[in-house]
Amino acid sequence: MTSISSIVDGIVVTDREGNVALLNAAAEDLLGVKSFAAIGKSLRDICGRRELLDVLVHDRQRMADVPQARQTVEVQHAEQDLLYVKCTTTRVSDYRGQPAGTLALLEDVTADFKTDQLKNQYLSIVAHELRTPLTGIKTFSTMFAKGSLGALNARQQAVADSIREQSGRLEHQIDKLIHLGHLDSDEYGQDREAFTVADLCAGLIAPFEQPARDRRIALTLSCDADPQALVLADRADLRRACQAIVENAVKFTRDGGEVRVQVGNGQDGRLRFSVRDTGIGIDSRYHRRIFEKFFQVEDPLTRHHGGAGLGLFVAKGIIEAHGGRIEVASRLGEGSEFSFALPAERQSVGAASSTTHSRKD
Amino acid sequence: MERTVLIIEDEKLIIVSTQMVLEAAGFRVESATNGEDGIAKAKSLCPDLVLLDIMMPGIDGWETLTRLKRDAATSNIPVVIFTAREHARGHQKSAEMGAADYFRKPFEPDELIELVEKHVAQSA
Numbered sequence: 001m002t003s004i005s006s007i008v009d010g011i012v013v014t015d016r017e018g019n020v021a022l023l024n025a026a027a028e029d030l031l032g033v034k035s036f037a038a039i040g041k042s043l044r045d046i047c048g049r050r051e052l053l054d055v056l057v058h059d060r061q062r063m064a065d066v067p068q069a070r071q072t073v074e075v076q077h078a079e080q081d082l083l084y085v086k087c088t089t090t091r092v093s094d095y096r097g098q099p100a101g102t103l104a105l106l107e108d109v110t111a112d113f114k115t116d117q118l119k120n121q122y123l124s125i126v127a128h129e130l131r132t133p134l135t136g137i138k139t140f141s142t143m144f145a146k147g148s149l150g151a152l153n154a155r156q157q158a159v160a161d162s163i164r165e166q167s168g169r170l171e172h173q174i175d176k177l178i179h180l181g182h183l184d185s186d187e188y189g190q191d192r193e194a195f196t197v198a199d200l201c202a203g204l205i206a207p208f209e210q211p212a213r214d215r216r217i218a219l220t221l222s223c224d225a226d227p228q229a230l231v232l233a234d235r236a237d238l239r240r241a242c243q244a245i246v247e248n249a250v251k252f253t254r255d256g257g258e259v260r261v262q263v264g265n266g267q268d269g270r271l272r273f274s275v276r277d278t279g280i281g282i283d284s285r286y287h288r289r290i291f292e293k294f295f296q297v298e299d300p301l302t303r304h305h306g307g308a309g310l311g312l313f314v315a316k317g318i319i320e321a322h323g324g325r326i327e328v329a330s331r332l333g334e335g336s337e338f339s340f341a342l343p344a345e346r347q348s349v350g351a352a353s354s355t356t357h358s359r360k361d
Numbered sequence: 362m363e364r365t366v367l368i369i370e371d372e373k374l375i376i377v378s379t380q381m382v383l384e385a386a387g388f389r390v391e392s393a394t395n396g397e398d399g400i401a402k403a404k405s406l407c408p409d410l411v412l413l414d415i416m417m418p419g420i421d422g423w424e425t426l427t428r429l430k431r432d433a434a435t436s437n438i439p440v441v442i443f444t445a446r447e448h449a450r451g452h453q454k455s456a457e458m459g460a461a462d463y464f465r466k467p468f469e470p471d472e473l474i475e476l477v478e479k480h481v482a483q484s485a
Contacts, residue, residue: 124446128416128445131445131446131466131467132372132374132375132445132466134467135374135378135445135466135467135468136377136378137467138467138468138469139382139467139470140378140381143381143382143385143470146470148385167467171467178446
């Protein structure tokens with residue numbers, strides 16, 4: 001018992017009936033309840049920090065359907081400021097494999113949370129500071145390249161076009177940075193609108209066609225889903241997520257390879273988006289890590305292609321915010337398939353209510 | 362008739378570049394580098410359109426927009442929000458506050474001209 005009571009994370013064990021069987025010192029502190037007052041009682045009946053206790057009650061009920069539940073809760077702690085507590089509830093079985101109760105782990109993740117918040121604020125400010133001069137560069141180089149400032153000779157034209165193109169690339173990178181902060185905001189997801197599958201597909205792979213051609217990669221898009229079926233999503237972001245996956249596939253496919261983008265119907269009418277490539281593949285030990293912020297597989301080819309390691313992270317965030325899950329199937333040397341499914345609206349354009357508002361992008 | 366666009370923006374670079382684009386397209390362009398000054402110019406010049414930045418020292422773009430819409434002398438001038446920073450629900454918020462449109466920096470010069478033409482034509 002001494003070992004459990006001295007663990008820095010809170011631990012709450014409940015029995016099959018949902019009564020508290022064990023509560024360590026850290027859990028007492030976080031829940032605002034003493035062990036003697038809680039043992040043997042239902043989580044519902046304990047007087048303590050209800051916002052946290054209610055989460056435990058809720059997650060315990062979910063154990064009938066899922067083996068593990070996790071959520072992060074804001075807690076107003078008595079002596080300290082606001083705390084962020086990550087609660088992970090896991091099903092516990094006895095030696096016969098029968099359900100024996102649950103174990104909840106309460107971790108104080110305030111420091112991580114605040115670091116993340118700071119980082120996002122920082123990213124947002126940096127992005128603003130970068131976009132401002134970029135606006136000037138983009139405007140002037142465009143006017144220059146289009147001859148609005150006078151006729152150019154061939155060499156001048158090539159330079160002007162290059163400045164314009166490079167500023168476009170820079171803008172693309174800044175957009176990715178900004179989206180990190182944007183995704184974490186509480187208000188994310190309120191810009192949803194209904195649009196058709198055809199809208200989503202239109203021009204989706206266009207930005208990658210030239211780079212693919214340059215490297216003799218066959219890049220194709222096929223749509224098996226009803227083109228008039230509706231998707232309810234943040235239009236610009238969903239597009240961004242799809243394009244990040246395509247961009248990634250093209251980047252990691254060797255010259256002469258193939259990238260196939262497919263939009264179709266998954267189970268129960270869900271919209272399924274998948275990108276299959278004949279690329280370098282990903283070692284299975286990296287299958288989870290490739291979606292982490294700034295992560296890149298250590299590989300000579302990766303370094304060769306550069307990038308900040310943000311594309312898939314942003315894509316994953318967007319897809320999850322829309323209730324989907326991004327999955328990867330890949331074998332080293334054989335290529336990869338990235339896919340996700342989103343709930344698709346059943347009705348087609350004619351039957352649908354009009355969109356609430358549009359978004360300029 | 363000469364059509365006037367008023368830019369309220371604290372970054373000189375943005376003013377200069379926007380001015381070049383719009384002047385080349387035949388607009389007369391005036392500018393103010395803060396909200397207070399912008400409101401005063403909106404009243405005296407009665408421009409056909411206001412391009413308004415959000416992040417400015419002093420009163421910000423949202424406050425400037427509120428004051429422009431509250432004053433009968435300026436409430437009919439279309440205002441286009443013009444921002445380099447992503448704002449949560451910015452598009453929706455600006456519409457609710459009476460802005461005619463929401464535009465992101467950096468922009469394509471042609472898109473800017475198209476946008477300005479559209480709103481100026483509507484207000485005429």
